[in-house]
Amino acid sequence: MVEEKFYSDRERLVQALVHDCASELQKGIKERGQASFLVSGGSTPEPVYRELSKRPLPWPQITVALVDERWVDRNESGSNQAFIEKTLLQNCAAEAPLLAMKTPHATAAEGEEDCERAYAELPKPFDVCILGMGGDGHxxxxxxxxxxxxxxxxxxxxxxxxxxxxxxSEVTGVHTERMTLTLAAILQARDIKLLITGNEKLKVYREALLGSDELEMPVRSILKQGLKPVTVYWAP
Known part of the structure; x- marks a missing residue:
């Protein structure tokens, strides 16, 4: 259920992923009049978002929603909401509605109910879900x-x-309190895309495929679930 799309350089990867995301979002709009786009933060997808923002899609009909969030305000360092606003919700995509995860609650646990209620209103099935992977297998x-x-x-x-x-850890930094989509939520996406770059991440990905302990490397829960196809995009 895992399809690998490996490219010789990151520019080719970006162009291919932008094309694939745009096609899937347009398909959702054609079928249901609206689409939902689940996005992750991080430096790896940044050029994808910046390029995709220039595509003349019917962005007001595409709801962009976060895959996860550090429990920080949007004006603080590390906010995925602020990152998506600065990278994806620009140019043509500036009119896309955004569903954020951070609530005014003091803790993620206290904000979970409000977050759940908001995400339950998203158009389903989700059309595209962009995931990343850390060096620790998260x-x-x-x-x-x-x-x-x-x-x-x-x-x-x-x-x-x-x-x-x-x-x-070095991967989490100081912001250990998070809100995240569950595995069950991610599996409601029609199109799951795992984006990784560099030889070190490729090594981690290979290790994830070989093992079975999902608590040790949670990305295995995506790669080995057997219910929905996953496309892995990689470039050096």
Missing amino acids: TASLFPHADGLAAALNPDSQKLCSAITARQ
Whole structure:
């Protein structure tokens, strides 16, 4: 259920992924009059978002929603909401509605109910979900052995959003309190795209494919779920 699209350089990867995302979003609009686009933060997808923002799609009919978020205000460093606003919601895409995860609550756990209610209103099935992967094998904010991880990885869960407290590491930085889509929510996407670059990430990806412990490398829950196809995009 994993399709690999490997490219010789990142420019080719970006162009291919932009084309594929645009096609899937247009398909959703053609079928239902609206589409939903689940997006992750990080430097790897940034050129994809900047290029996609220039595409003349019917952006007011495409709801952009975060895959995960650090529990910080949008004016603080590390906010995925601010990142998406600065990269994707520009140019032609400036008119796209954005569904953020951060609520005014003091903790992610306290904000979980409001986040769940908001995400339940998104057009389903989700059309495209962009995921990344960390050097520790995490995806979204599904971090290895995090508090709340086992529940968030339950494929039969009815929940879309889950508060997570990661174990602090070089990957997490100081912001260990997160909100994330659950595995069950991600599997409601028609098109799941995992974006990785560089030889180190390729090595981690290969390791994830070989093993089975999802708590150790949560990206395995995406790669090995067997319910929905996953397309892996990679370039050096």
